[in-house]
Amino acid sequence: MGIALQLLFTGLGVGSIYALVALGFVLIYRATNVVNFAQGDFAMLGAFAMVVLCIDIGIPYGVGIAITIVAMAVIGALFNLGVYYPLRHRSFLPVIISTIGASILLENGVLAAYGPRPQSLPGMFETQGFSVGPVFFDSQYLLIVGVGILLFGLQYLFFEHTILGKKMQATSQDKEMASLLGIPVATMIMLTFVYSAVLGGIAGILVAPILFVSVSMGSSIALKAFAASIIGGFGDVRGAIVGGLALGVVETFGAAYISVPYKDAFAFLVLFFFLLVRPQGIFGEKISEKA
Amino acid sequence: MSGVSAPPTALAELAARRERRGWILFAVAAIATLVLPLAVPLQAYHLNILMQASTYAIAVFGLTIVLGYAGQINLAQAAFFGIGAYSVALGTATYAMSFWVALAIGTAFAAVAGAALGLTSLRLGGHYLAMVTISFQTILSLVLANWVSFTRGPDGVTGIHRPSIFGHAIADSSHYLVLCIVALYIVGYLVWRLGHSRLGRSMQAVRDNELAAGVVGVNAYATKVIAFTLSAVLGGFGGGLFAGGFAYVSPDQFSFNESVVFLTMALLGGVRSPFGAALGTALLILLPESLRFLKAVYLAVYGCAVILIMVFMPEGIWGSFSALKRRLRPVRSVVDDVVPPLPLTARTAHAGDATLLEVSSLSKHFGGLKAVDQVSFTVRANTVHALIGPNGSGKTTLLNVLSGIYVPTGGEMNFEGRSITRLKPHERAANGIGRTFQNIRLFAAMSVIDNVIVGAQRRGNDVEGGDAGRRNLALAALGFVGLASRALDSVQGLSYGHQRLVEIARALAGNPRMLLLDEPGAGLNHHEKQELVGLLKRLRGHGLTIFIIDHDMNLVEQLADHITVLNFGRRIADGAPAEVLRHPEVIKAYLGEEAHRAVA
Secondary structure, three states: OHHHHHHHHHHHHHHHHHHHHHHHHHHHHHHHOOOOOOHHHHHHHHHHHHHHHHHHHOOOHHHHHHHHHHHHHHHHHHHHHHHHHHHOOOOHHHHHHHHHHHHHHHHHHHHHHHOOOOEOOOOOOOOOEEEEOOEEEEHHHHHHHHHHHHHHHHHHHHHHHOHHHHHHHHHHHOHHHHHHOOOOHHHHHHHHHHHHHHHHHHHHHHHOOOOOEOOOHHHHHHHHHHHHHHHHOOOOHHHHHHHHHHHHHHHHHHHHHOOOOOHHHHHHHHHHHHHHHOOOOOOOOOOOOOO | OOOOOOOOOHHHHHHHHHHHHHHHHHHHHHHHHHHHHHHOOOOHHHHHHHHHHHHHHHHHHHHHHHHHHOOOOOOOHHHHHHHHHHHHHHHHHOOOOOHHHHHHHHHHHHHHHHHHHHHHHOOOOHHHHHHHHHHHHHHHHHHHHHOHHHHOHHHOEEOOOOOEEOOEEOOOHHHHHHHHHHHHHHHHHHHHHHHOOHHHHHHHHHHHOHHHHHHHOOOHHHHHHHHHHHHHHHHHHHHHHHHHHHOEEOHHHHOHHHHHHHHHHHHHHOOOOHHHHHHHHHHHHHHHHHOHHHHHHHHHHHHHHHHHHHHHOOOHHHHHHHHHHHHHOOOOOOOOOOOOOOOHHHHHOOOOOOEEEEEEEEEEEEOOEEEEEEEEEEEEOOOEEEEEOOOOOOHHHHHHHHOOOOOOOEEEEEEOOEEOOOOOHHHHHHOOEEEOOOOOOOOOOOEHHHHHHHHHOOOOOOOOOHHHHHHHHHHHHHHHHOOHHHOOOEHHHOOHHHHHHHHHHHHHHOOOOEEEEEOOOOOOOHHHHHHHHHHHHHHHHOOOEEEEEOOOHHHHHHHOOEEEEEEOOEEEEEEOHHHHHHOHHHHHHHHHHHHHHHHO
C-alpha cells in the first residue's frame, strides 16, 4: 500500500509534466489546427537554458528561471515566424512536416553546440523532501505538482476572464469570424505560440533536476504528452490535463511492476488501446468534416 | 452494358506517345546504371554507397505512395525497413534460411505491421497517424535494443547471407549491387504505373478531397489502408535488400532519425513522383558523403532543409522541375478531338415512372437541434424532383443524409427497392447515386479529365476497355457539359462556373441512376445559370432522375416536375410545382405571415 501511494505521487508528478506539455500542444492545435511536433523541444530548450545559465555561468536559480522564461517567449515568437507563419494558408500536412523539421533542427542544433553527454541539474531545494507515513514527498515533485495546479488555474482565469484570453479563444474557434470582428488574428496566433513555448520551457525547468538533461528528452516527453492529449480527447484542455496525469501514473506503475526497459512503451500501448476502443478520447474530439 | 467504343482519340495518342518516350529514357537509364558496376571496377566504399542508395530509394518509393499519392504521413518507414532488415539478418544468420525466404518473410511482416497500424489509425485525422507511426517506431527501436535473446541487442547481427540465383551465389558486392538496382527499377516502374492506375487515382482523390472521393465512389478508408500497407511493404523489401548488402545490422540503423531521413529524401526530391523519390535519395546519400564536414551537424541541416523545402519548394525538386516544364511547354488542348457521345439514354431508361427513391420519416438531429425532422417523400424515375425551403430549413443536411455523409438519427431510405439507410457514401455511389456539392469539391491537384475519370471508375460502373474505356467515358461526360477542350487543364485554372460543370461531369461519368445536385446555381452569373438550366434540361430529356436543391425559384420552376418544401426541418408541402408554389404554408415560409395574408 505504501509503495502504491509512493508510486501514485511520483506518477502524478511525472504526469504534471506531460500535462504541461500536452497543454501546449492543445493550445496551438486549437489556434492553428496544427500539431506542433516541436512542442517537447521547447521543454528541452528550457532545461538546457537552465544548465547553461545556472551551472555553466553560475547564475542563481531565480534569475536563471526568469531569463529562461523570457528566452522561451522569444523562441516561441521566432518559431511562429519561421515555421508556422509562412505556411499558414496551406493544408495541415506541410505544417506538421515543417514542425517536425524544426524539432530535428532544434535537437541537433543543441547537440552540435553542447555535445551528446547528458547534463544534470541539482535540485532546487535545500531539503530533499519529507515523509508522511510510508510515503516520501520529494520536494521537486511537490513543486511540479504545485506549479502545475497554479498554471492550470491561472490559465483558466486568463482565458475565461480577460479580454485578451477571450480574443485568443475566439481566434482558435473561428479565425475568419474573429478577424471580421477586428481581432488581430496573426497577433493572437503569435501570442499562442509564445505562451505554449513558455509552458514547454517551464516544464523543462521543472523536470531538469529529475531527469538527465539530454537532447532527446524533449521528444520523449512530447510523444507521451501527445499520447496523453489523444487519450484525454484531442483538442480538449481538460483532456490534456487528465490524460497527462493518467499517463504519468500508468507509466510509473508499469515501470515498477512490469518492466523498466520497456517503460517508454506503456504510454504507447495505452494509446493503441484508446485508438482501438475510444479513438475520440475521454472527453471526445469531434472527428467529422462538414460537407 | 455497352462501352464507349470511340476511335482512338488524340488524347489517347498523346498519352501513348508520352509513354513511348518515357520508356526509351527509362531503358537508357536502366542499362547505363546496370552496366556501370559491372564494367567499371568500383571500390568497396563506393559499392556500399550505391547499395545504400538503391535500397533506401526502394523504401522512399513507399513514401511516394503513402505521402505523395494518398496524402497520409508515415513517420515509421525506418521501422518497416528495420523489420525487413532484421528478418533477413536473423533469418539467414540465426535460422539458416535462404535469403529469398527470409526476404519474403520480412516483407510479409512489414505488410502485416503496416496493415495493423493503418487499420487502427486511418479512420482518424492525420495527426493521429503521425503519432501512431512515431509510437510504433519508438516501440520497435526499444524491442530491437532490449530483446537481446532474439535480436542480439545493441551489438547487432553479423554473418548475414546473400542470395543465390539458379544455384549461382551472388557473393560479389558488385553483382549484389546489380540485383539491388534491378529491384530498384522494377519497384520504381510499378510505383510510377500505380500513379496512373485506377487505385492510384483513387489515392490521389482521397488526398485532394476525402469527402468528395467518398461520394464519387472511392472507399477512402480502404484506399488509405492499402496505400499505407504498400508503403510498409516497400519499406520491408528495401530493408531486406539492405541487410543482404551490408552483412551487418544494428538497432540504431532503424531509429526515428532514419525515418526522418527517409521523409526528407522524399520531400526534397518531390513526393508525388517516384523520380523525385529516387532523386532525393541519391542527393541525400551522395551529398553528405561529399560534404563530410557537415557530419557533426548533418541532421540539423536536414531539419532546416525540411522547413525550407516546405516553405519554398513544397513539390520538391522534381515537382518544381515538372511545373517549370509545364509552364514552358503548355499541354496541347484537345479541341479538335473526337468526343464520343455520353451513353445516357441507354443507362437511364427505366420502366415508366417507377419509384426510384423512397424516404420515410427521415430525421437528423444535432444534439437538441432537429435539422431534419420526420421527412418523407418519394422520387419517381425520369423526373426532376426539387427540394426547396428557406435558409436553415435543413435542405443540405437532408442531402448529406441521402448521400451517406451523415448517419440519420431515424427513418429509412430505399433506393430501387433496396434499403440504403446504412450504406456508406461510396457504397451509395456504387448503387448509382451521384452528387455535387454547393461549395465545389474537386480534386485540386488533378487534371480535369482525371477528376472525371475518378467518377467513371466507381464500383458497379461497367465500362468496357478498362482504363481507355474509362478515359473515353470521362471525355464523353466532359463533352456533354461542353468542356472536352479543357480536358488536360488543371482544375484550379478553371473559372468557378466551369469547375461546377466539371463536378457535374464527374458525377455523370459514374453513370448515376439518380443525380443529387446541391445548389448548382449558387455563385453563377446570369449567363452561366442559363447554360446550367439548358444542361439540366438536356439531362432530363435523356431521362436522368435528378434531385435538386436550389434557392432560385426561376430555375426550379423551369425544371421541376415535383417539389418538396422544407421549413425548420419539417416537410410543409409536397406535390406538383403549380400547387406547391401556391400552398399557403409555402408562401408563409418564404414571404412571412403578412405576405401570406395579402396573397390570400
